[in-house]
Amino acid sequence: MRWLEEGCLELLDQTKLPLKVTYLKCRDYLDVAAAIKRLAVRGAPAIGTAAAYGLTLGAMNLKTRQKEEFLSGVKAIASELSATRPTAVNLRWALDRMIKKLHIDDNEDVNSLRTVLLEEANLIYQEDIETNRKIGKHGQALIPNGSRVLTHCNAGALATAGYGTALGVIRAAREAGKNISVIADETRPLLQGARLTAWEMLREHIPVTLITDNMAGYLMATQKVDLIIVGADRITANGDVANKIGTYSLAVLAKAHNLPFYVAAPLSTIDMSLASGAEIPIEERDHTEITHLDGKSVAPPGVKAWNPAFDVTPNHLVTAIITERGVIYPAYLDNLDKIINH
Ligand SMILES: CSC[C@@H](O)[C@@H](O)C(=O)COP(=O)(O)O
Numbered sequence: 200m201r202w203l204e205e206g207c208l209e210l211l212d213q214t215k216l217p218l219k220v221t222y223l224k225c226r227d228y229l230d231v232a233a234a235i236k237r238l239a240v241r242g243a244p245a246i247g248t249a250a251a252y253g254l255t256l257g258a259m260n261l262k263t264r265q266k267e268e269f270l271s272g273v274k275a276i277a278s279e280l281s282a283t284r285p286t287a288v289n290l291r292w293a294l295d296r297m298i299k300k301l302h303i304d305d306n307e308d309v310n311s312l313r314t315v316l317l318e319e320a321n322l323i324y325q326e327d328i329e330t331n332r333k334i335g336k337h338g339q340a341l342i343p344n345g346s347r348v349l350t351h352c353n354a355g356a357l358a359t360a361g362y363g364t365a366l367g368v369i370r371a372a373r374e375a376g377k378n379i380s381v382i383a384d385e386t387r388p389l390l391q392g393a394r395l396t397a398w399e400m401l402r403e404h405i406p407v408t409l410i411t412d413n414m415a416g417y418l419m420a421t422q423k424v425d426l427i428i429v430g431a432d433r434i435t436a437n438g439d440v441a442n443k444i445g446t447y448s449l450a451v452l453a454k455a456h457n458l459p460f461y462v463a464a465p466l467s468t469i470d471m472s473l474a475s476g477a478e479i480p481i482e483e484r485d486h487t488e489i490t491h492l493d494g495k496s497v498a499p500p501g502v503k504a505w506n507p508a509f510d511v512t513p514n515h516l517v518t519a520i521i522t523e524r525g526v527i528y529p530a531y532l533d534n535l536d537k538i539i540n541h
Contacts, residue, residue, distance in 0.1 A: 206256070207256075208253065210240045214237065227256050246287055259313055334364055351442070352384070353391040365461075380407070426461065428462075
């Protein structure tokens with residue numbers, strides 16, 4: 200994603216990858232909201248950053264010069280953007296951070312508040328890349344040379360402002376000179392692993408092998424994988440992790456095969472207001488995402504379907520959470536609070 204000086208957010212349309220590299224030009228918050236909803240931009244940190252720019256666009260397009268009216272308009276746009284996807288807490292985190300900026304100096308006029316919003320969105324963007332590099336640095340120390348790493352969905356540069364979380368750890372391990380190969384779960388139903396992770400890895404000449412989701416158990420049983428790293432959409436105060444549907448099954452399999460199961464995520468993904476994963480709102484998406492493939496029906500018309508986009512992995516299945524401030528080990532139930540409030 201890229202902010203263009205003309206007052207426009209440019210987004211790589213991820214729904215078109217890997218076949219086409221096309222960019223969307225968002226000139227209003229409604230364009231950004233629509234892009235988030237249809238997953239043209241997706242991945243927890245990426246939707247937070249895009250929403251921050253979306254709010255900036257909305258504020259630029261508000262006609263009023265009256266400060267109170269401007270503030271209530273911006274807040275209404277923030278709640279609309281926040282409602283686009285319910286599970287990834289980074290979306291709300293970024294919008295809350297933007298809104299907080301508007302109260303710093305009561306003497307500022309509407310135009311300078313617009314500048315404040317753009318500067319904050321730029322900061323969120325830049326910080327996300329730095330954060331991911333730090334996650335990579337801490338995480339790569341956990342990856343032995345020669346590891347074959349299984350990952351799910353796409354927690355790479357595409358899912359963030361740049362570099363990636365889970366894939367950032369892999370990038371950092373490669374940059375440290377380690378010989379690392381990746382196994383990408385295809386990630387039904389929308390194939391973020393096949394379409395996006397495989398695309399990212401191939402572009403950087405990182406060895407990658409694609410498997411379907413139902414091959415993971417056999418892969419582990421036949422000792423073809425050494426560890427698992429995934430990203431996260433929300434981590435609760437007890438260390439439970441919401442991530443792309445299928446993550447929980449991988450964690451159970453990892454436990455059964457005695458393999459490390461790591462979660463790489465920025466602190467902005469940790470929601471200390473929720474005690475456990477049972478409280479996380481799980482997005483349910485359109486049934487056609489599973490009854491159809493590429494617009495063609497793959498199920499009998501009229502069949503009932505269920506399409507939760509995320510699942511929750513309980514803390515006891517997580518070996519460690521890798522954050523920008525360091526690695527939180529199983530004793531993290533206490534550490535999480537200390538690290539967040541440090
Ligand atoms: C660094 S991204 C971490 C998660 O957001 C990612 O693993 C994921 O589940 C994304 O889901 P998506 O539905 O594609 O937005």
